[in-house]
Amino acid sequence: MTVQQSDRDTDTATGEVDEPDRRDQILEAANECFAQLGIQRTSVQDVARQAAVSRGTVYRYFADRTVLISAAIEWGAQRFYQQVALAMEGKTTLAEQVGAMAETHAAILIDHRTRNRLMSEDAELIRHMIADGDAAVRRATAFLMPYVADARARGEVGAGVDILAASEWLARIVYSFYTVREAQSFDINDPKTVRRYVENFAVNGLR
Incomplete structure (x- = not known):
């Protein structure tokens, strides 16, 4: 019997x-x-303990680590973009909105670096960040497209500016x-x- 299967059996028994x-x-x-230990040192057991569930419960939702x-x-x-959307509320220009996004982004990175030095020491995190780079840019591009479209309608960016390309640039x-x-x-x-x-320079190229 594998460890994972044993965990599942134990989990079922606990009801x-x-x-x-x-x-x-x-x-x-x-x-x-991840914030406390870094990805490299985080085990399934650590996650189960933090979530107050058995390891079998974790494996029911996720096939492996x-x-x-x-x-x-x-x-x-997804949580990051929720924070960004809140930070952007009330901002009236695209420059202010993207600036708010960059400020939120910078604050999160500083928190990670201060708490646990993940950015410099966690090789597994770095590998995931590099591998996820294209997906991250696609997510950010999709998130920004409605803001860029609204800005073009307001005349803040050029009428001929491609919304997808401009969003990817930002x-x-x-x-x-x-x-x-x-x-x-x-x-x-x-x-x-x-x-x-970011407010001063990022949107200038779109005009």
């Missing part, structure tokens, strides 16, 4: 009941473990902050400074 939000509970716990990690990263990305700018630790003309460790930098 745990699936709940609609159990999957999200596990994914939230996984992201908290690799699937769990990928799902947790995707779940974390997405790549924001995503680039993942890959660097220093900047020459602004303080990358100050989210408000990052916001002002």
Whole structure:
């Protein structure tokens, strides 16, 4: 009997009941473990403990650790865009909206670096970030397209500007902050400074 199958049998014996939000509970716990331990040191048992469920429950939702990690990263990305959408509320121009996105992004990165040095020490996280790069840019592009379309309708960007291309341009700018630790003309460790930098320059090329 494999370890996973044994866990499933034990889980059934404990009488745990699936709940609609159990999957999200596990994914939230996984992201908290990533923050505390880094992906490389996070085990399925760690996630189960953090979520207050058995390891068998985790395996009922996720076939193995690799699937769990990928799902947790995707779940974390969705939470990120929820935060970004809230930060963008009330901003009246595309420059302000993308600036708010960049500020939120920078604050999250700084939190990770301060709490656990993940960006420099977790090789597994770096591998996932590189592998997920194309998907991350696609997600950010899709998220930004309605904002760019509205900005074009308001005349903030050129009437002939392609919405998809413009959204991808902005997405790549924001995503680039993942890959660097220093900047020459602004303080990358100050989210408000990052916001002002993006507000001043990112949208200019779309006019």
